[in-house]
Amino acid sequence: xxxxxxxxxxxxxxxxxxxxxxxxxxxxxxxxxxxxxxxxxxxxxxxxxxxxxxxxxxxxxxxxxxxxxxxxxxxxxxxxxxxxxxxxxxxxxxxxxxxxxxxxxxxxxxxxxxxxxxxxxxxxxxxxxxxxxxxxxxxxxxxxxxxxxxxxxxxxxxxxxxxxxxxxxxxxxxxxxxxxxxxxxxxx
Amino acid sequence: xxxxxxxxxxxxxxxxxxxxxxxxxxxxxxxxxxxxxxxxxxxxxxxxxxxxxxxxxxxxxxxxxxxxxxxxxxxxxxxxxxxxxxxxxxxxxxxxxxxxxxxxxxxxxxxxxxxxx
Numbered sequence: 001x002x003x004x005x006x007x008x009x010x011x012x013x014x015x016x017x018x019x020x021x022x023x024x025x026x027x028x029x030x031x032x033x034x035x036x037x038x039x040x041x042x043x044x045x046x047x048x049x050x051x052x053x054x055x056x057x058x059x060x061x062x063x064x065x066x067x068x069x070x071x072x073x074x075x076x077x078x079x080x081x082x083x084x085x086x087x088x089x090x091x092x093x094x095x096x097x098x099x100x101x102x103x104x105x106x107x108x109x110x111x112x113x114x115x116x117x118x119x120x121x122x123x124x125x126x127x128x129x130x131x132x133x134x135x136x137x138x139x140x141x142x143x144x145x146x147x148x149x150x151x152x153x154x155x156x157x158x159x160x161x162x163x164x165x166x167x168x169x170x171x172x173x174x175x176x177x178x179x180x181x182x183x184x185x186x187x188x
Numbered sequence: 189x190x191x192x193x194x195x196x197x198x199x200x201x202x203x204x205x206x207x208x209x210x211x212x213x214x215x216x217x218x219x220x221x222x223x224x225x226x227x228x229x230x231x232x233x234x235x236x237x238x239x240x241x242x243x244x245x246x247x248x249x250x251x252x253x254x255x256x257x258x259x260x261x262x263x264x265x266x267x268x269x270x271x272x273x274x275x276x277x278x279x280x281x282x283x284x285x286x287x288x289x290x291x292x293x294x295x296x297x298x299x300x301x302x303x304x305x
């Protein structure tokens with residue numbers, strides 16, 4: 001099957017963006033840089049979702065991961081104790097274990113990639129998927145959908161509880177942003 | 189796949205315009221820096237202390253709350269698209285979903301997680 005040149009170029013751009021950012025995240029010594037590099041990774045993956053005709057998932061990837069999870073990661077990174085010296089905040093420890101994990105994963109994926117009888121199908125033009133997802137969520141998958149709200153609730157309660165527990169300590173480490181009075185220079 | 193040529197064009201144009209603007213101001217803009225101009229920009233206020241320190245946990249708390257309700261909004265999209273077809277049953281189903289999260293919101297509110305002090 002012949003892939004249009006522009007499509008192939010855009011695909012490779014997204015794939016390389018995702019992979020290069022992931023490599024940067026893994027190897028950067030500065031954990032703040034690593035967190036920012038996740039932006040490229042998330043964005044590249046969003047592009048790959050679009051290539052899989054998963055338009056809803058792709059847009060959600062940008063909205064939730066780039067817009068939310070990344071911010072959360074950055075604040076989490078800013079909370080850590082090593083942030084005072086960001087240049088050495090991400091020492092790559094446990095390299096032997098990481099290598100073993102990498103090789104095992106690579107072997108598994110390689111085995112799958114080379115033993116699966118891949119079928120090349122002509123691309124079927126698919127419409128927007130949002131309606132089908134809505135149909136599925138509020139139809140046959142109504143129970144997982146409602147349970148998802150309980151999961152979100154659990155995350156919310158857990159977050160409030162944990163952050164409430166360290167509230168007393170945060171005063172020591174935090175820079176208390178005092179609300180500057182804004183009425184100092186009203187009319188000139 | 190759908191045709192995303194328009195979005196691709198938008199991305200390319202967006203990148204190109206920002207790069208061109210930065211280059212124009214780099215080459216054409218007059219430069220006479222002083223210490224005050226070169227200081228860190230903090231919305232016009234005097235920078236206080238170093239930026240290299242730990243952030244208070246309340247930033248994380250707000251981000252976490254934002255993320256959770258962001259995900260709720262994600263679930264609202266497909267429902268809103270099908271609002272008329274799903275009818276009252278869909279409304280009730282989404283109502284239950286929202287109710288569970290509103291309980292969490294009330295809890296977080298009561299616990300003062302939304303207060304900035």
